[in-house]
Amino acid sequence: MTVTADDGVRLWASASGQGEPLVLCHGGPGLWDMFEDVAEMLGELTTVVRWDQRGCGRSERCAGPWTTDRFVADLDAVRQHFGLERMALLGHSWGAQLALAYALAHPERVSTLVYVAGTGIGPVDEWRPAYEENLVARLGEDPERLARWRELPEGDRERAVLQWSAEFEDRARALDHAGRMADPWFGINTECNVALNAENRRRPGLYAACRALDLPVLIVDGARDIRPRSAVDSLERALPRADRVILPDAGHLPWVEDPKGFREAVATALR
Template sequence: MEIRADDDCRLWTATAGDGDPLVLCHGGPGMWDYFDDLAGILRATARVVRWDQRGCGRSQRDGPYSVTRSIADLDAVRDQLAGPRTALLGHSWGAHLALRYAIEHPERVSHLIYVSGTGIDPERAWHPHYERNLRLRLGTHLDRWKALGDRDRTPAEEREWATLQWSADFADDSKALSHAARMATPWLGINYDCNRAINAEVKQELRTNDLAARCRTLDVPVLIVHGTEDIRPQWAVDSLHEALPHAERVTLTGAGHLPWVEARDAFSRAVATFLAGTTPGR
């Protein structure tokens, strides 16, 4: 179903399951909701609310694209589909969005689940490690990925390039391409204007806003989840974990950037335990 943001932009949404609400925030920026499997896992635990962010996937391609606008859109989703207070689960860029929303509106957030995020360090020291690990993980696909990345691409080539890049986000080489192809089906097209605008703003925000100080005042329980095989280093979130007064951390062995895919049972247990209000096992 569609809802309308406060500026009348149409946002695609879907809900499944029963129980207390849990709003999912996908990564990108510029991508679309890829949480079919995750919603299936969590629907026994919560009433799962999914959405395509502004300009992405099935939502209206209408800016502006900014962190502030994304927070306002998330608030519209929360207000219309989740109620006065909800749990949030954000993945990758969506983890940052969910964190920023909780900082702005802590009274509207019951729990925050921060999955495969990259922390709040202004220098983004994790990024060179990510670039190196990406190339190592691509292995025999590296030359094709580089060749596609260096030229204008047809829609079919764009999907191929993205599938190759996303395959590096999975630890199991034998299944990585099929997992990535599933994310790319249906192919809804990456919004690069959205990607560039929000990434630039996040970099500036990390340099100029003291997010660590704001995190220290966040009176919301937080669960930080990371896979041991994510090509983004786990230490990138150390300072965030230290700044949050009510944070637990779970590291899932053998899982990459989408840990619910490669550590399904452990991920599901950690989330269900956290939402139930007890300490997740490590």
């Protein structure tokens, strides 16, 4: 179905399952919803609402603007479209940052926040170098794979699959998991990615805002994520009502590598 934002941009959205609503915010920036597995595993617990962020995936291609405030407004358009007074939010990676930004802007419209595999509220330079080192190390387990990744252009499907394969702890199945992420392939919005990542480096006042957020928050991490999980420590300290679940054998997409542990954690938060 189509959700129309307040500036007329059309956003792809979908709802399935039953129960109180849970709205999902996908990662990126510049990617699309890859939460089909999550919707299936949670469909007996909640009505799962999925959507593609503006200019991405199945949503209308547009010229932005590529700002967190604009994406927060788009998320609110999704909420209004489905007639939700309050909603639980689950965000993954960049989507975790977006879900947190929405909760800070509109806490009265959020019942629970599930923050999955995000990168916290500290400076990007505290975790980015380690992530890049870990990415190259994972890809370098196969020197030909690393060389191929380096020669392909940004935004290329094969390059994305190779890079995403580093996100999984199960190295034997990593390429298969990454290939599923890219099927179907909608193309990466690199302009959106660059703009929002640049904005994400400038977030003054975020710690104080999180200290004042009176909402239950569940932080879910895969312990084997190549982004240092210590990046999230400052967010956990700031939030007054935070719980944290670390799944020991999972990487950046914990529902793929530990579906049972992930479902149990989210079900507990929704209850």
